[in-house]
Amino acid sequence: MSSKSPMSKSPMPTSPTSKSSASKSPVSQSDPLREQIIAQFDGMSAQLQQAARYVLEHPEEVALVSMRELARLAAVQPATMTRLAKMLGFQGYNEIRAHYAETVRQRNDGFAAKVRQRDGQAASAPGSDIAHHMLHGLSAQIAALCEPEPLQRLTAMASKLAAAKKIYVLGLRSSHVVAWHFHYVMSLLGERSVHLDGPAGTGGDALIRAKPDEVLLVISINPYARDTLTLAQLAKDKGLAVLSITDSEVSPLVSISEHTVYCATESYSFFHTLAPALAVSEVLCTLLAERDRPATLAALQDADDHLAHLNTYSNALPRRE
Amino acid sequence: MSSKSPMSKSPMPTSPTSKSSASKSPVSQSDPLREQIIAQFDGMSAQLQQAARYVLEHPEEVALVSMRELARLAAVQPATMTRLAKMLGFQGYNEIRAHYAETVRQRNDGFAAKVRQRDGQAASAPGSDIAHHMLHGLSAQIAALCEPEPLQRLTAMASKLAAAKKIYVLGLRSSHVVAWHFHYVMSLLGERSVHLDGPAGTGGDALIRAKPDEVLLVISINPYARDTLTLAQLAKDKGLAVLSITDSEVSPLVSISEHTVYCATESYSFFHTLAPALAVSEVLCTLLAERDRPATLAALQDADDHLAHLNTYSNALPRRE
DNA sequence: AAAATAATGATCCAATTGTTTTAATTTTTC
DNA sequence: GAAAAATTAAAACAATTGGATCATTATTTT
DSSP states (O other): OOSSSTTTTOOSSSSSOSSSSOSSOSSHHHHHHHHHHHHHHHTTTTTHHHHHHHHHOOHHHHHSSOHHHHHHHSOOOOHHHHHHHHTTTOOOHHOOOOOOOOHHHHHHSSSOOOHHHHHHHHHHHHHHHHHHHHHHHHHHHHHHHTHHHHHHHHHHHHHHHHHSOEEEOOOGGGGHHHHHHHHHHHHOOOSOOOEEEEEEEETGGGGGGGOTOEEEEEEEEEEEEHHHHHHHEEEHHOEEEEEEEEEEEETTTGGGGGGEEOOOOOOOOSSOOHHHHHHHHHHHHHHHHHHHHHHHHHHHHHHHHHHHHHTEESSSOOOOO | SSSSSSSSOOOOOOOOSSSOOOOOOOOOOHHHHHHHHHHHTTSSSSSHHHHHHHHHHHHHHHHHHEEEEEEHTTTSOOOHHHHHHTTTTOOSSHHHHHHHHHHHHHHHHHHHHHHHSSOOOOOTTTTTTHHHHHHHHHHHHHTTTTHHHHHHHHHHHHHHHHOHHHOOOOGGGHHHHHHHHHHHHHHHSSOEEEEEOOOTGGGGGGGGOOOOOEEEEEEEEESSEEHHHHHHHHHHHTHHHEEEEOOOOTTGGGGSSSSEEEOOOOOOOSOOOOOHHHHHHHHHHHHHHHHHHHHHHHHHHHHHHHHHTTTEESSSSOOOO
């Protein structure tokens, strides 16, 4: 076939500009579109095959460059790419690109695929897939904390917390969840923790007598509550070490913090997620508790006894009268 | 900063249109451009910071979508992206995209190699392995919720919650974290949620006028707080449907619950973990919000306006006087 | 061989892109 | 408080995009 015409382009797929990757199957295991292209390959004309071959061998490029650029790289007319799309049953070339873009996204983090649609679209009926995507993403985000750097940050912060005379805990609005949890657990372990929270804006009052050998653990994610920032700044001015759990290297907390732990907050939903931040809090509590197992066990025993006396817990429903 | 404009974003980090990636460090360890953005971040104006923040947190999107699309996602003007490029010393925005496209290419190249290089690295700080184990376990537990049965339970519960006239939320002690979170988010969405929590044991009082077309969402894990069980029983006696998030098929809540979602609480530590339970709460909130996207967006917009008037949030440290 | 059909290339178009310019607004300074 | 400076939003721009059309070339069929 081919290469009869005097003006014919090089028959083998050409890469005019020197491009990098070429590996045979950079696209992961199961890619239905890839399979489809292979299946239909034999039925394609020469030009279509050349275009298809390039797409198969450079899937990332499809996501990264324009159609015309891709056509140039594949040494094919732009229209051929459009025709390829139609032959594959798509409405237009953009659907091909959308597919490979999604592949790249899924590759870069384990985050779920998404339904790219205008907001007019009816909400997905079952919602089961939404839940699935969210949970999968959360799982991946927490798994990301297992990397060396986050781990090192966690342990460093735990050390500083362990050395502190007292720990003030600050987290407002959504971050309240994390602050409260940390304080609750720490209060079971001893009495070094003070929760900066209270009605009518009195939350920060406990800082009045704060001393430099104490620390402030502050949790805040975007959008950052103004009061949180103000109190953190105040604490730093008083000489306290500020330790923060936040969501970004460019969080306003970073510049005043001695230690910072970063946690993801993005989620496939309207809201930011706090599950990773809560996981961070749980890890910190555990690391602190592990520092002195006997003391921890004793403290927990005391708490148990106390709560048992108060008849706080039960394993069965109360008898109805 | 923003949020004065008519198009201001919601207070709870909102993602009106589909979301994608998230994890904290999807981009490989050393990225000079990323470092540069972080370095120059403090010197940027509010809008530039907003754009830069999005770029930092969604590096793949930069490579995958057009500038205008990216601007839309970051909720800034297109021109801001151009300005960001200039501020970073580039001639135009395309140089930024080229950089991130190259990152994606290299990532796909060295994909196999990276997988090889798994953990097993020399032990680092003390407790680092504990943290690693914990986080790994948490990640797996949340991933387990992606199974069909938990998903089905979640969606069923969401349906029941969506149909309820009012939702009472009950969670004491450690479960307070989850209850508070659920109520906080729901309160941003509307006014159907009532948190059964109050000083001096008054928490349950709100149930006094509870009616049968309302529901009680109760969260409790082992050990089960006696007050929680009592109130849940009371609610059921009053004809309310009881929906519970708990940790076991033999939890005392099961027998009085119309719907139950189970979440793991075991962890490599002294304490039970609440991260999976919080994840469940987040999923429920999202499913409820998705039921009526327009209403949700409107409610979040209202909340945004309200909080903006109160000057609740800030992106920078307050100026010291 | 010519006619019919398929494939390809070239040209044109509306829509969208990245960018610049201008106007409005906010913030700062005095 | 007014003036000045900086920041931001809005509008306008040329260039490029993906797609459609039509002419040309190859291929098949007769």
